[in-house]
Amino acid sequence: MINFGYSRVSTIKAAVEALSKDSNAQWIAGGTNLVDLMKKGVTTPEKLIDINNLPLKEIKKTGNKLYIGALALNSEVAENELVRKEQPLLSLALQAGASQQIRNMATIGGNMMQRTRCSYFYNTDMPCNKREPGTGCGALKGFNRMHAIFGTSEKCIAVHPSDMCIALVALDAAVLVTGPKGDRRISFQNFHRLPGDTPQKDNTLERGELITGIEIPDNSYQDHVHYLKVRDRTSYAFALVSVAAAVNLQGDTIQDVRLGMGGVAHKPWRLTETENFLKGKKASEATFRQAAELALKGAHGFGHNNFKLKLAPNTLVEALKIAAGKA
Ligand SMILES: Cc1cc2nc3c(=O)[nH]c(=O)nc-3n(C[C@H](O)[C@H](O)[C@H](O)COP(=O)(O)OP(=O)(O)OC[C@H]3O[C@@H](n4cnc5c(N)ncnc54)[C@H](O)[C@@H]3O)c2cc1C
Incomplete structure (x- = not known):
């Protein structure tokens, strides 16, 4: 150091x-x-x-949105009454991350900015285009069990590690940012990016842009939500695959649904096409299976992570079943 x-x-x-x-x-x-x-x-x-003294810790309602300051702690947000009542999916996803001790230190902004857990990125003796552009990707032909099945490039197959962000992408959150050129607002789907030719860039922030908070618009996803995280240990481990599912049901019919998937791509993976397929259909295992097939369109493995091609659809079906009360 x-x-x-x-x-x-x-x-x-x-x-x-x-x-x-x-x-x-x-x-x-x-x-x-x-x-x-x-x-x-x-x-x-x-x-x-050190930015810990900045006045960015508030959690409050602003009109029809929930605002969470960038320095609010992961544990505070997960346990906050307003969050649990209005955005329970976010609370569940946060609780699935790290350990209570780490959640007591980790902030919302830091969580969004955390780097990949790819072992080639962490090992400075290994090639890694994300750490040192132009050196190659050790994971492509190496040990790639934790790696991406969607949106990869020949430069990088690392995955985004956050649990919280999988819920936030499903909930259509926005990121509030301030920087040398002023304030801006970035939709959560456009905040993190795919690797392409520049895997060193995890997100669309410019140098000097500070995340000040996030906003989540009101929704009616309070009763039927689930965050399912599959990992090697039941605690203190990053996701192999995770699914954030929120369903709006009328009787047995799916009025609306939101789906995010983690552990599968360089960014939190939103399943918009699958959501559209599910709208208006009966909530049943058969429908969820069809949806899961659709969700896997375009996925491919790199050897050690081929198991994710089965694990991802199975996790999606299970998360939907639990969220819809059909488990
Ligand atoms: C052992 C272990 C297990 C973990 N398991 C999980 C897990 O299962 N799931 C999960 O989701 N996470 C997990 N984590 C990651 C953890 O959630 C993150 O480390 C944490 O959220 C980062 O927040 P922080 O405030 O500590 O960020 P810091 O470490 O302080 O900062 C991280 C980065 O964010 C930047 N940054 C911080 N705040 C801002 C801001 N407001 N605007 C712009 N940039 C900013 C910093 O400059 C830095 O580059 C784990 C971590 C550890 C150590």
């Missing part, structure tokens, strides 16, 4: 300026991902700018 400077900012303006002025500076929030990456030499900022 290299030596680094440390300072603390107390205004958003100062936080943005600190990064805009210095290309070797990086913000630190909970530090649960950044410090690991620094210890392994994957990232080597010379200055850490």
Whole structure:
């Protein structure tokens, strides 16, 4: 680990300026991902700018949206009464992540910005286009059990690791950002990106843009939701495959549905075509099986992760069954 400077900012303006002025500076929030990456030499900022004093911890209703500040802790959000009542899918997804101790440190903004858990990315002796563009992808022909089956490129097959983000993409959240050029709002679906030729870029943020919060529009997904995470251990492990499912039922008929899938792509994977297929259909295992076939369109494995081609549709069917009360 290299030596680094440390300072603390107390205004958003100062936080943005600190990064805009210095290309070797990086913000630190909970530090649960950044410090690991620094210890392994994957990232080597010379200055850490602590943003924990910024006034970005609130969780509140603003009109017909739920606002959550970027520095609200994962545990606080998961346990918040308003979140549990209005957006229970988000609460479930957060509770499936990491451990209580880590959730007590991790922030919402940091969770969105966490880097992939690809072992080639973490191992600085290995080639990795995401860590060091142009060096190649060790996972393509290497040990790729955890890797993507959707949206890959020949440069990178890593997956996005967050649980929370799978619920947020399904819930049509928006990311609120402020930076050197002012404020902007990014739809959650457009926040993270596919690897293409530039896998070093996880998301669409510009240098110096700070996430200030997220907004989730009101919906009627309170009664029939489930976050199903399949992993090697039942706790403290990243998803092999996960599904965030929210169903709006009238009797047995699916009025509306939202589906996000994790552990399968470089970004939280929204299943819009599958959602459209399900609308107006009867909630039954047979329908869910057909939907799962559709969801897998375009998927392909790289050897060790071929099992995900079966695990992903099975997880989707199971999550839908539980959400719809058909398990
Ligand atoms: C052992 C272990 C197990 C884990 N298991 C899971 C799991 O199962 N599921 C899961 O989802 N996660 C898991 N995590 C990841 C954990 O959720 C993240 O490390 C955490 O959410 C990151 O938040 P943080 O506040 O600590 O971010 P930090 O580590 O402080 O920062 C991470 C990055 O985000 C940037 N950043 C932070 N805040 C902002 C902001 N407001 N605007 C712009 N950039 C910002 C920082 O500059 C840094 O680059 C695990 C972590 C560990 C260590």
